[in-house]
Amino acid sequence: MIPLYYNMVCKVNIGTISLDYVNSISIEDSIKLLENKATIILPREYLESTSDGKPTPFAGRNILEFIKVDDPVSIWLGYDDDLQLEFEGYVKRIGADIPLQIDCEDEMHFLRKTNHTAVLKEATLEQLVKMIAPDYSYDLIDNVKLGKFTIDNESAYKVLSRLRKNYGLHARFKDKVLEVGFPISFKPQKVHEIIINRNVRALSNDLKFVRKEDFKLLLKAIAINKDGKRIHESYGDSGGAQRTLHFTDKSKAELKDLAEKNFKSLNFDGYQGSIPTWGNPRTKSGESVDITDPNYENSEHDGKYLIEGVNIKFNSNDGFKRVNKLGLQL
Numbered sequence: 001m002i003p004l005y006y007n008m009v010c011k012v013n014i015g016t017i018s019l020d021y022v023n024s025i026s027i028e029d030s031i032k033l034l035e036n037k038a039t040i041i042l043p044r045e046y047l048e049s050t051s052d053g054k055p056t057p058f059a060g061r062n063i064l065e066f067i068k069v070d071d072p073v074s075i076w077l078g079y080d081d082d083l084q085l086e087f088e089g090y091v092k093r094i095g096a097d098i099p100l101q102i103d104c105e106d107e108m109h110f111l112r113k114t115n116h117t118a119v120l121k122e123a124t125l126e127q128l129v130k131m132i133a134p135d136y137s138y139d140l141i142d143n144v145k146l147g148k149f150t151i152d153n154e155s156a157y158k159v160l161s162r163l164r165k166n167y168g169l170h171a172r173f174k175d176k177v178l179e180v181g182f183p184i185s186f187k188p189q190k191v192h193e194i195i196i197n198r199n200v201r202a203l204s205n206d207l208k209f210v211r212k213e214d215f216k217l218l219l220k221a222i223a224i225n226k227d228g229k230r231i232h233e234s235y236g237d238s239g240g241a242q243r244t245l246h247f248t249d250k251s252k253a254e255l256k257d258l259a260e261k262n263f264k265s266l267n268f269d270g271y272q273g274s275i276p277t278w279g280n281p282r283t284k285s286g287e288s289v290d291i292t293d294p295n296y297e298n299s300e301h302d303g304k305y306l307i308e309g310v311n312i313k314f315n316s317n318d319g320f321k322r323v324n325k326l327g328l329q330l
Contacts, residue, residue: 006079015071030309035108111156132156141181147249188288216240223250235259279320
């Protein structure tokens with residue numbers, strides 16, 4: 001028998017304490033951002049919880065006695081007895097107001113605290129990542145030649161931000177492994193079935209089916225080589241909205257290839273927008289959804305898409321919800 005409703009449950013571990021109720025939780029998970037983020041809002045008073053595995057009364061005590069910045073955080077959410085890990089990271093900031101707000105972020109939290117200075121004459125992406133994040137395992141989806149690369153008192157976080165802005169290379173942590181590559185090269189390991197008007201919150205559905213000819217885009221790739229010569233290549237629609245990528249020490253053929261890879265991650269026939277769902281299916285950024293619309297059976301509206309980002313909300317007023325931002329068509 002299918003139950004009429006499900007009970008929302010949570011478990012939040014912060015440092016040595018474990019909490020089983022909160023005012024609200026929000027999680028932002030995206031391949032377009034360097035870090036995954038979470039915000040936890042706690043009640044004015046907590047009567048009892050668990051500390052170091054033992055029941056601990058909080059009455060008359062400040063919960064701030066038990067938590068501090070840099071403490072590890074794990075957030076488990078679910079229905080009934082099905083708790084699943086939704087976020088893992090560290091305390092970034094503890095608010096001063098009531099109710100108490102705790103801001104968290106993933107492993108990027110510690111890459112913000114590093115500092116590097118170096119001049120790499122013929123840098124590859126692998127050399128750079130090894131230098132700025134030596135304590136982490138990494139997975140380079142595209143090992144790009146960067147040419148001369150200068151770092152001047154910058155954190156690893158800031159260097160990764162420059163890679164995204166200037167090269168179109170996106171970095172993210174997945175299970176504490178640092179992934180770096182072009183969005184078009186990310187290979188989803190899990191597929192979730194989405195049926196329009198069945199497991200989608202239809203009232204807030206903003207999906208639109210668009211064709212690539214309706215969105216004109218021109219990518220311009222520019223490189224400055226060792227002799228100071230500036231070369232460029234373009235890919236896309238002449239007269240379209242222009243975006244520029246910057247490189248060093250690249251041939252015209254390499255520039256063309258880089259521009260094409262980035263173009264295909266931004267321009268395609270298919271759905272654009274977001275799919276609002278409930279707590280299930282447990283979608284994550286970097287995975288994919290296989291969309292079927294019963295109103296358009298066996299049509300071009302059916303397709304598989306990269307999940308670019310997922311926003312999760314968990315609270316007693318709105319329930320347990322997800323909003324899945326679609327990326328490129330797979």
